[in-house]
Amino acid sequence: MHTQEVVCPGCGKPAIVNVIKNQVTSNPCQHCKKHIYVRADKNGEINYIGMSAPCFIATACVNAVGDEGSGEHELSVLRHYRDSYVQNLRDGKSILNEYYMVAPRIVTAINNRANTQEIFREIYTDYLVPAVKLIEAHENDSALTIYFKLIRMLEAKYLFKS
């Protein structure tokens, strides 16, 4: 781990953040106190700075579905689910750390395929929409099961065999 000065996306002032290889860290800004999320690659180079933790796969899917704005609802449901439910599970931290390690690699692998948009649209329809419906019905456990199925499927299809 090392520390680095970045520009806070909340207030625009310089802030010191922790950088950990292959991980996302959450750092309170020294000026505005808002949380700055920083993701670093395997070399410790920062490749994401934002006010909310990155939601790689869902964001990619919503972009692929297009229709500006139509996926915003799903994204905010999933983000809230992650920050309020998954994070507080006994093994929530390790679930999220695994996600942050594997999700960017999956998105990169899919981006290298010829039918990228089609793949993301399929994930959106087959996994994200059903998961959002379950979360809205307070079926948090079942939504997590869908999430695990999705990640295992994506790993098998795009990481291990490529």
Ligand SMILES: [Zn+2]
């Ligand atoms: Zn700030």
